Amino acid sequence: MKRTRFDDNPCPIARTTDLMGDWWTPIVMREFLVGPRRFEQLQKRLEVSRATLTQRLERLVEEGMLEKREYQPHPPRFEYHMTAKGLAFWDVLAVMWRFGEDWLFGEEGPMVALKDRESGRRIKVAVVDEATGEPLDMRALRMGRAVVPPSVVVTTDA
Amino acid sequence: MKRTRFDDNPCPIARTTDLMGDWWTPIVMREFLVGPRRFEQLQKRLEVSRATLTQRLERLVEEGMLEKREYQPHPPRFEYHMTAKGLAFWDVLAVMWRFGEDWLFGEEGPMVALKDRESGRRIKVAVVDEATGEPLDMRALRMGRAVVPPSVVVTTDA
DNA sequence: AGAGTGCGTTCATCTACTGAACTCACTCGG
DNA sequence: CCGAGTGAGTTCAGTAGATGAACGCACTCT
Numbered sequence: 001m002k003r004t005r006f007d008d009n010p011c012p013i014a015r016t017t018d019l020m021g022d023w024w025t026p027i028v029m030r031e032f033l034v035g036p037r038r039f040e041q042l043q044k045r046l047e048v049s050r051a052t053l054t055q056r057l058e059r060l061v062e063e064g065m066l067e068k069r070e071y072q073p074h075p076p077r078f079e080y081h082m083t084a085k086g087l088a089f090w091d092v093l094a095v096m097w098r099f100g101e102d103w104l105f106g107e108e109g110p111m112v113a114l115k116d117r118e119s120g121r122r123i124k125v126a127v128v129d130e131a132t133g134e135p136l137d138m139r140a141l142r143m144g145r146a147v148v149p150p151s152v153v154v155t156t157d158a
Numbered sequence: 159m160k161r162t163r164f165d166d167n168p169c170p171i172a173r174t175t176d177l178m179g180d181w182w183t184p185i186v187m188r189e190f191l192v193g194p195r196r197f198e199q200l201q202k203r204l205e206v207s208r209a210t211l212t213q214r215l216e217r218l219v220e221e222g223m224l225e226k227r228e229y230q231p232h233p234p235r236f237e238y239h240m241t242a243k244g245l246a247f248w249d250v251l252a253v254m255w256r257f258g259e260d261w262l263f264g265e266e267g268p269m270v271a272l273k274d275r276e277s278g279r280r281i282k283v284a285v286v287d288e289a290t291g292e293p294l295d296m297r298a299l300r301m302g303r304a305v306v307p308p309s310v311v312v313t314t315d316a
Numbered sequence: 317a318g319a320g321t322g323c324g325t326t327c328a329t330c331t332a333c334t335g336a337a338c339t340c341a342c343t344c345g346g
Numbered sequence: 347c348c349g350a351g352t353g354a355g356t357t358c359a360g361t362a363g364a365t366g367a368a369c370g371c372a373c374t375c376t
Contacts, residue, residue, distance in 0.1 A: 001159050001181075001330075001331050001332050001333090001362075001363045001364040001365080002329080002330050002331060002332095002363090002364050002365045002366090003181055003331080003332080003363090003364060003365085004181075004182075004205075004206070004364085004365080006185070007262075010268060010269055010270060011185075011188070011258075011268070011270060012254070012255045012256075012257075012258025012259040012262065012263070012268050012270070013184055013185065013188050013251055013254050013255050013258060014184075014185055014188075014258075015258045015262040015263075016184075016254040016255070016257055016258040016262065017184045017185060017254070019262065020254075021179065021181055021184075022332085022333095023159075023161055023162075023179060023332080023333065024162075024333090026171055026172075026174075026175045026179075027164070027169075027171065027172055027175060030169070030171050030172075033296070033299060033300065033301065034300070038353075038354085039353065039354050039355075040352075040353055040354070043354090047162075048162070048333095048334090049333065049334050049335060049336095050335090050336095050354085050355070050356085051333080051334080051335090051355090051356075051357085051358095052332085052333055052334075053355095054354085054355065054356080055332090055333090074341090074342070074343095075340090075341050075342045075343085075352095075353075075354090076341090076342095076353095076354090077352095077353060077354075078353090078354075085261050087296055087297070088257060088260065088261060089257060089261075090294075090296035090299075091253050091256070091257060091285040091294070091296075092250070092253050092254055092257050093171055094285055094294060094296070094299070095249050095250050095253045095285060096170070096171050096174040096175070096178075096250055097170045097171050097174070098170075098249070099170075099174055099246060099247060099249060099250050100169075100170025100171060100172075100173045100174040101170040102246065103243050103246060103247075104165075104170065104173040104174065104177065105170070105173075109304065110168060110169070110170050110304060111168055111303065111304050112168060112169060112170070112301050112302065112303065112304055113301070113302055113303070113304040113305075114299055114300075114301060114302075115299070115300055115301070115302045116298055116299070116300075117297075117298050117299060117300045118298065120302070121289075122304075122305075123287055123288075123289075123294070123299065124287075124288045124289070125285050125286065125287065125288060125294060126285070126286055126287075126288040127249040127252055127253060127283050127284070127285055127286075128283065128284055128285075128286050128291075129281055129282075129283065129284075130281075130282045130283060130284040131279075131281075131282070133286075133291055136248075136249070136252060136281070136283060138191070138245055138248035138249075138252070139245070139275075140274055140275050140276065141191060141248075141252070141272055141273070141274070141275060141281065142191065142192070142272075142273055142274075142275045143191065143270050143271070143272060143273070144270065144271055144272075144273045144278070145269065145270060145271070146267065146268060146269050146270055146271040146280075147271075147280075148269075159331075159332040159333045159334080159361070159362055159363050159364090160332090160333055160334045160335090160360080160361050160362060160363090161332090161333060161334085161362080161363080162333085162334080180363085180364095181363080181364065182364090196322080196323090197322070197323050197324075198321080198322055198323075201323095206364095206365090207364065207365050207366060207367095208323085208324070208325085208366090208367095209324090209325075209326085209327095209364080209365080209366090210363085210364055210365075211324095212323085212324065212325080213363090213364090232372090232373070232374095233321095233322075233323090233371090233372050233373045233374085234322095234323090234372090235321095235322060235323080236322090236323080
């Protein structure tokens, strides 16, 4: 399928879409909540085509979301670890979780839940304004030009 | 492309992926931040294929993310409006924005920013634990079985 | 009458994802 | 030392989603 690429798009949403818009990408990233993962493991758990998994992992490593680490040299065998960037992406996944659980299941809701690893307490995430801690009112948002540092505004003309 | 569908998957992330994993979907939804939109408008702004846009809008209406409303009868003309579900999806988009702006641009960052519609104040979103208001530590999360209400556990056997 | 607008549909082309089979390097059990 | 097993891919044919350009149609405007 011929796809319009967004990786150079000026909009942050578009760039993120380009990154995660490959089929399987969010689901592959989800798997790393539990720790490092190996190819065979992922392939069996996800029942994804081997070719597709190879490509996903390659791209995610290129993008710096995952790190490929050799855990034994003879024969060479690998594990994939999350990087800081990959960890940051979990914000997106957590909010997708919340949206899915609120809107994409029937009355009963999903059979799975996000929990605190230690206490077992069920976690629900919310999206807030970082400055105030208040939940966002999306209708109060708009997109605008980012403030350009003054140096950039200097004219070439004397 | 033959795709594995996730719309019946038990995982909320997978279902959300199915919904937004069609190419263009998040970008189409983004457009509705400003208000209702019409077909021609969207097509021109996004430079998306008309066939693709038709399909996206159809699916988003089916899914209840958008509502198609006739704004004149002769000839019939339509506008698409966000529903409550579509508005809720903006949580996901806002966090994608944040991830993109933090990780997918160079030193300068993007030329666009999310702002408060009235005050013009730049908004950065954060993902927090709804109960405590504390930022999430993703490494402290795990997936677990949702608690089943007792009524469901009753046996059919007397 | 002719141009313009809004909202599509159709079609050929391109290419991403799928599943199954195959490869290759090594290890292990007997 | 032989044959089965494992880990991490690659190859390949088949399927179907995305693309751009062209076409259709109902109406309005001048």
